[in-house]
Amino acid sequence: MLKLAKALLEETEKFQSHDLKEIEQFRLKILGNKGELKKLFVAFKDVDVSEKKEFGAILNQLKKEALSKVNALKEAAQKQSHQENEHIDLTRPVNQDRLGSRHPISIIRNEIIEVFSRLGYQVSEGPDIEDDWHNFTALNFPPEHPARDMQDTFFVGKNPDIALRTHTSSVQVRVMENNDPPIRTISPGRVYRNEAISARAHCFFHQIEGLYIDKGVSFADMKQTLLFFAKTVFGEHTKIRLRPSYFPFTEPSAEMDVSCSICSGDGCNVCKYTGYLEIMGCGMVDPNVLENCGIDSKTYSGFAFGMGIERIAQLKYNVNDLRLYSENDINFLDQFRAEF
Numbered sequence: 001m002l003k004l005a006k007a008l009l010e011e012t013e014k015f016q017s018h019d020l021k022e023i024e025q026f027r028l029k030i031l032g033n034k035g036e037l038k039k040l041f042v043a044f045k046d047v048d049v050s051e052k053k054e055f056g057a058i059l060n061q062l063k064k065e066a067l068s069k070v071n072a073l074k075e076a077a078q079k080q081s082h083q084e085n086e087h088i089d090l091t092r093p094v095n096q097d098r099l100g101s102r103h104p105i106s107i108i109r110n111e112i113i114e115v116f117s118r119l120g121y122q123v124s125e126g127p128d129i130e131d132d133w134h135n136f137t138a139l140n141f142p143p144e145h146p147a148r149d150m151q152d153t154f155f156v157g158k159n160p161d162i163a164l165r166t167h168t169s170s171v172q173v174r175v176m177e178n179n180d181p182p183i184r185t186i187s188p189g190r191v192y193r194n195e196a197i198s199a200r201a202h203c204f205f206h207q208i209e210g211l212y213i214d215k216g217v218s219f220a221d222m223k224q225t226l227l228f229f230a231k232t233v234f235g236e237h238t239k240i241r242l243r244p245s246y247f248p249f250t251e252p253s254a255e256m257d258v259s260c261s262i263c264s265g266d267g268c269n270v271c272k273y274t275g276y277l278e279i280m281g282c283g284m285v286d287p288n289v290l291e292n293c294g295i296d297s298k299t300y301s302g303f304a305f306g307m308g309i310e311r312i313a314q315l316k317y318n319v320n321d322l323r324l325y326s327e328n329d330i331n332f333l334d335q336f337r338a339e340f
């Protein structure tokens, strides 16, 4: 018995730990209700009288030693875990999630929609996959027109009647078929053409086309509307120029140029020293188109226009490679963060 008590005392003196669980286990082993000390006190009464004095002293020493050891170790362990917590730097900035930004094509599209909605135009949308009627025939394209060729148009499967729309004029046919004049609508959307991808051309891009039909709408109305658009988007000093052109669905037809916003019309390498930049096609809606869509061309007239959104973005942001608009390079898109 005496030997066991001495061994426990030695063990207690040697015991070291920083682990609270381990310290508690040690406490239970020595000081617990079913612990060694309890057992030794029970055994005390059977110890030979000659040993009682020494044995009693060792038991008391063991009790004292074990208690103070356990308390000291617990306190140290608690202090240490407290200090570990203090290593967390609460002033460190949190990892911020990167916020997205609007795509430049969306920024320009929204800006153009905003300009025309001030003039009472409403947005209309239609399917990307179109039939021949809405994309070509109703718009007065002759049967042999080159745009109907495989070289220019993506057909869907082997059916020559179904293609990816080549312009959003197809949406305007749908609006005319389903609504009575007056009609004021703009149609933004993606369009597809069978072109090799380069800095200057892409197999898909975005358009906004506009249509205004009412009694007595004239070419002069179109000019004023487009001048208002150009001044709002490119600045108050912008001038416009209309050059005669040809589209199957408008007569007369024109291409519209705006004065170069980089050199203010003096001539620079962006406008190739002409002072002007081409931005859209336009014209008076051909009476055949109105009749194809169920509108009486003797009572009503109208004008239409269409532009590429990438083209406007190129000019506003001076970004010349068209491919950048669909590659979704974060470094490119990040530059438009401040815009809305």
Ligand code: PHE
Binding pocket: 166, 167, 168, 169, 209, 247, 250, 281, 282, 283, 304, 305, 306, 307
């Ligand atoms: N639809 C023509 C195009 O895609 C643009 C246009 C629209 C021209 C309306 C004239 C009138 O090129």
